[in-house]
Amino acid sequence: MSRLDSFIRRVSAQRDCLNMLAGMIGGADGPVLELGLGNGRTFDHLRSLFPGREIFVFERKVAAHPACIPDDDFLILGDIFETLPKARQRIGRPAALVHTDIGTGDEEGNARIAAFLGRHLPDLVAPGGIIASDQDLGLDGWEALPLPEGVPAKRYHLYRKR
Amino acid sequence: MSRLDSFIRRVSAQRDCLNMLAGMIGGADGPVLELGLGNGRTFDHLRSLFPGREIFVFERKVAAHPACIPDDDFLILGDIFETLPKARQRIGRPAALVHTDIGTGDEEGNARIAAFLGRHLPDLVAPGGIIASDQDLGLDGWEALPLPEGVPAKRYHLYRKR
Numbered sequence: 001m002s003r004l005d006s007f008i009r010r011v012s013a014q015r016d017c018l019n020m021l022a023g024m025i026g027g028a029d030g031p032v033l034e035l036g037l038g039n040g041r042t043f044d045h046l047r048s049l050f051p052g053r054e055i056f057v058f059e060r061k062v063a064a065h066p067a068c069i070p071d072d073d074f075l076i077l078g079d080i081f082e083t084l085p086k087a088r089q090r091i092g093r094p095a096a097l098v099h100t101d102i103g104t105g106d107e108e109g110n111a112r113i114a115a116f117l118g119r120h121l122p123d124l125v126a127p128g129g130i131i132a133s134d135q136d137l138g139l140d141g142w143e144a145l146p147l148p149e150g151v152p153a154k155r156y157h158l159y160r161k162r
Numbered sequence: 163m164s165r166l167d168s169f170i171r172r173v174s175a176q177r178d179c180l181n182m183l184a185g186m187i188g189g190a191d192g193p194v195l196e197l198g199l200g201n202g203r204t205f206d207h208l209r210s211l212f213p214g215r216e217i218f219v220f221e222r223k224v225a226a227h228p229a230c231i232p233d234d235d236f237l238i239l240g241d242i243f244e245t246l247p248k249a250r251q252r253i254g255r256p257a258a259l260v261h262t263d264i265g266t267g268d269e270e271g272n273a274r275i276a277a278f279l280g281r282h283l284p285d286l287v288a289p290g291g292i293i294a295s296d297q298d299l300g301l302d303g304w305e306a307l308p309l310p311e312g313v314p315a316k317r318y319h320l321y322r323k324r
Contacts, residue, residue, distance in 0.1 A: 002203070002206045002207035002209075002210040002211075003202065003203040003206040003207070003227070003230060004173070004176075004177055004203040004204055004206060004207035005177065005207065007173070007203050008170065008173055008174055008177060011166070011169070011170055011173070012170055012174075014166075015166055015167065015170060040165065041164070041165040041166040041169050042166055044164045044165040044166060045164035045165070045166035045167065047164075048164040049164075065165070065267075068165060105227075
C-alpha cells in the first residue's frame with residue numbers, strides 16, 4: 001500500500017471515528033479537547049460536529065490555516081508535557097471528548113507520549129466521556145468502544161469512562 | 163463540509179484519478195512527471211503504480227519523508243517557472259503522464275500557474291500521453307477524459323494528447 005493509500009485510510013478513519021462519537025457523547029456534559037492543531041482541518045471538523053460545545057486545542061506552535069485557529073481563550077499553547085498536567089484548572093471542568101492524533105513516525109517517542117497521555121488524560125474526562133486516540137493508551141477499567149465499520153483494528157482506540 | 167471532509171475528497175480524487183490513468187497510458191512510451199513533491203505521498207503512489215517507468219519530480223525545496231525522495235537524477239530542483247521551460251532537454255523525451263496538483267488557496271496565483279502550465283506542459287507530453295491537473299489548463303485540441311466514478315466535476319482535469 002502506498003503512503004497515499006495509507007494516509008487516506010488514516011484520515012478517513014479519523015473522520016469516521018469522530019462522526020460516530022458525535023452521536024455518542026450527548027449524555028456527557030463538557031467541552032471537547034483536541035491535542036495538536038496541525039493544519040486545523042480536524043479542529044474545523046470538530047467545530048462542525050460540536051457547534052454547541054467549547055473546543056480547547058493544545059498546540060506547541062500554531063501553523064494552521066488562518067480560518068482554522070481557535071480563539072486565544074481556547075488555545076493552550078506550549079509543550080503538551082507541560083500544559084496537559086495543568087490543563088484541568090485552565091479548562092475548569094472535565095471534557096466530554098478528547099481527541100488525540102499526535103503520534104509520529106518515531107516508535108520510542110510514541111510510547112513515551114502514549115504513557116504520558118495514559119497518565120494525564122483520564123483526569124480531564126467526565127464520566128461517560130470518551131477518549132479517541134491514534135495510540136493505545138492502555139486505559140484499564142475504561143470501556144473499549146468498537147470502531148466504526150471499515151476502520152481497521154488498532155488504527156484508532158476509543159475509550160469511554162465508566 | 164468541513165476542511166477535513168473536503169481534504170479527504172480531494173486526496174481520494176487524486177488517488178482515484180491516478181489509479182484509473184495507470185490503466186490508460188499503457189500505449190504511451192515515456193516517463194511520468196510529478197509537479198511538486200510535497201510530503202512525497204503522491205510520488206510514493208506513482209512509483210507503486212508505475213514501477214517500470216522513470217518518474218521525474220519538480221520541487222522548489224525538498225521537505226518530504228526521507229523514504230519518499232527521488233534520486234538526484236530524477237529530482238528537478240528550483241522554481242517551476244524557471245525549470246519547466248527547460249525540462250524537455252533535461253528529461254530527454256516526452257512523458258506518458260504528467261500529474262500536477264500545485265494549486266494554492268490564492269485564486270490569482272492559481273490562474274497564473276494554470277496559464278503557465280497550459281503554455282509549457284504540452285511540449286513535454288508524448289502523443290497518447292495524459293495530463294492530470296487539479297486546475298483547468300484550457301488545453302484546446304486535447305481529448306478531455308471523463309473522471310472516475312465518484313470524483314466531482316472540476317475537482318480534476320484529465321487531458322489526453324491526440
